[in-house]
Amino acid sequence: MMRFFLDCLLLLPLLLVFSLESLLKLFIPKKRKSVTGEIVLITGAGHGIGRQTAYEFAKLKTKLVLWDINKHGIEETAAECRRLGAKTHTYVVDCSKREDIYTSAKKVKTEVGDVGILINNAGVVYTSDLFATEDPQIEKTFEVNVLAHFWTTKAFLPAMMSNNHGHIVTVASAAGHIAVPYLMAYCSSKFAAVGFHQTLTEELNAYGKNGIKTSCLCPNFINTGFIKNPSTSLGPTLEPEEVVNKLMKGILTEQKMIFVPSFINLLTVLQRIFPERFLSLLKRKINVQFDAVVGYKDKAQ
Template identity: 80%
Template sequence: MQFFLASFLLLPFLLVCIVESLLKLFIPKKRKSVTGEIVLITGAGHGIGRQTAYEFAKLKCKLVLWDINKHGLEETATECKRLGAKAHTFVVDCSNREDIYSSAKKVKAEVGDVSILVNNAGVVYTSDLSATQDPQIEKTFEVNVLAHFWTTKAFLPEMMKNNHGHIVTVASAAGHIGVPFLLAYCSSKFAAVGFHKALTEELSALERTGIKTTCLCPNFINTGFIKNPSTSLGPTLEPEEVVNKLIDGILTEQKMIFVPSSLNFLSLMEKVLPERFKAILKRKIDIRFDAVIGYKMKGK
């Protein structure tokens, strides 16, 4: 009862916050400078990671590029250097904790202290639970979640010491809304969103407000990882569109970025709508992609 009474007394402050938020919609947000910052991007050899590297190169950052794909990594680095940035490449298996820790030591010794960490590397398997192999489930969590812990533990101490830095979690709309035949992926992205939220609160509790956090949650992106995706929410996104939103969000220190922005409303509705209505709404959204259905195969 005491909690509800205290909450009721906060209503005037809630109204002030709502008005303040509405006013901010019409006031351009100030973009911070990241010139000279050391930016580490995992999964930089393809898709979102590669495009993010290009945009940070244009902002005159020093780039540290990680990927398991050496060829893709070198292609990204070549373009970053053409754009005028220094780029250092490291072939790293983000499913391997010791590889992450040893590579992090090399980065500190050879490049310096990372001040912007973009945890982007990810894997996805499109199949029902029956057809998803145990090693695939393990790999999904190793790359999509656990790697975020190991990279952050490796580079956060210096950020804490300087009370300066930015940690970016590349998650997904599937980290807010469950999708059939993406069970392992959705579970890992829910965990990634949770990692971002809990880390944000922990930094606040430790009074390290100079370290910012951002979480990116896009819809389907045209990167080739998911075959033939479609949804009534709109066309498949291009990496350039998503990364433009991400960079703007980092520079204006947004905590949560949905692409398209309508996903923000859908995420809210997921929490408040009745179950029967949500079931109908999800059918209208009509999410489709190629997937292996092991249950049907075994039933034949």
């Protein structure tokens, strides 16, 4: 143990150098990489963040592969992407089903090619407490919000590793860092999604595959209609376009963790160092609210 602490002390000069380097980078705009010609696969592309992200990649001369369970929604997205000049392929995929993902992935490889940018965006949310969230809803939350990331990544990562080139994006949430009452299944799944991103990043480093980049998006409430009447004292509900602008900047500058708004990052740090009683008061001031079903009241009667 003593040897470990001595080794850590020897790292302090590097800590100072790297901290100064990070500070300087805040004032030097990072060059955005080119994604022209890349095959970009987006899950949950028929609505909200997935749709807006597809539009932005369409403008960058990429080849798009759009997945969604909603055929009408995905065709609407595809039509606009084609109007923007992107060659676009659509697949109706249920991301809660592993075999559906694997089967669709094989079709993509045969019909389109090797995916270079994978955006795991599909998600579900149920605004209810533990008792009001039905067992199948809990299972589906994890199947779509977490397990689907494993299946898509296992399907498309091997080709990226062969080329040591690619980018895997995990769309998580601020709720993957800060717990919120009446979103137990959702928060738990998003905590898992953040863990997936962080561990995947470390595993790629262990493989020595530094050409494969990873990013994780963690926004506050977004105006997509999935959560009814959301509000906090941190500011207005975010619009999809605002979030996607930050997401695209993060992907193109290879940012690991993308918080929207950025001060969410500060809150994640504060909750690790502040006393619990103070954090409880702080959360009351933040005042997170939305329409939710509370089944505990029925159980208590």
